[in-house]
Amino acid sequence: MAMIRAVFIDKDGTLIPDIPYNVDPTLITLAPNAGETLRHLKQAGYALIVISNQSGIARGLFAESALIAVEHRLNALLQRFGIALDGFYYCPHLPDAPIAAYRVECACRKPKSGLLEQAARDLDIDLHQSWMIGDIAADCEAGNRVGCQTILIEKPYDPQREFTPLSQPDFLIDGWDQVSQIILKQETIR
Numbered sequence: 171m172a173m174i175r176a177v178f179i180d181k182d183g184t185l186i187p188d189i190p191y192n193v194d195p196t197l198i199t200l201a202p203n204a205g206e207t208l209r210h211l212k213q214a215g216y217a218l219i220v221i222s223n224q225s226g227i228a229r230g231l232f233a234e235s236a237l238i239a240v241e242h243r244l245n246a247l248l249q250r251f252g253i254a255l256d257g258f259y260y261c262p263h264l265p266d267a268p269i270a271a272y273r274v275e276c277a278c279r280k281p282k283s284g285l286l287e288q289a290a291r292d293l294d295i296d297l298h299q300s301w302m303i304g305d306i307a308a309d310c311e312a313g314n315r316v317g318c319q320t321i322l323i324e325k326p327y328d329p330q331r332e333f334t335p336l337s338q339p340d341f342l343i344d345g346w347d348q349v350s351q352i353i354l355k356q357e358t359i360r
C-alpha cells in the first residue's frame with residue numbers, strides 16, 4: 171500500500187482561536203481561512219490530522235471524554251467546507267499534574283513527537299512528505315523531530331523571533347491564507 175501524506179494541525183491558536191482550556195463546543199470557531207485552506211489541501215491528497223496538547227485533563231479542568239464533543243464540533247465546522255478530520259490525536263499528560271493518572275513524563279506532549287509517530291503508524295503516513303502547522307515553537311519542534319516540513323502561523327508576526335535549531339519553522343507566516351500556496355508550491359518543486 172502506498173503511504174499517504176498528511177498535514178498535522180495544532181488545534182488551539184492554529185485551527186481555532188485559542189480560548190485556554192475551553193471544551194465548550196459552542197465557543198469553538200475556525201480560524202480565518204482555515205476551512206478553505208484545508209479543503210484545498212484535502213483535494214490535493216493530504217490527510218488532515220489534529221495534534222494537540224490537552225493538559226487541561228491532567229490539570230483536572232475537564233474530563234478526557236469532553237474532547238469527544240470538541241472533535242465533533244471541529245468536524246461539524248469543517249463539514250461546511252465538505253471535509254472532515256482524518257485523525258484527532260491529543261496528549262492528556264503533564265509531568266507535574268495534580269491528577270495522578272496523567273502525571274507522566276510522556277513521549278507525546280509537544281515538543282515531543284509521539285502523537286505524530288502514532289498517527290503515522292495508524293494511517294501509514296510518510297512523515298517526510300508531510301507538514302506540521304502550529305502557532306508556537308513546540309509545534310514546529312515536534313514536526314521537525316520526525317522530518318516534516320513546518321509552518322508557524324504567528325500572530326502577531328515577528329520576523330525577528332529566535333528559535334532553536336530544532337524548533338526553527340521552515341515557513342513563518344501570519345495567516346492561513348498563505349498556507350496552501352506554500353504547501354502546493356513545494357509539491358511542484360519536488
Ligand SMILES: [Mg+2]
Nearest residue numbers: 180182183305
Ligand atoms: Mg497552539
Ligand SMILES: [Zn+2]
Nearest residue numbers: 261263276278
Ligand atoms: Zn502525553
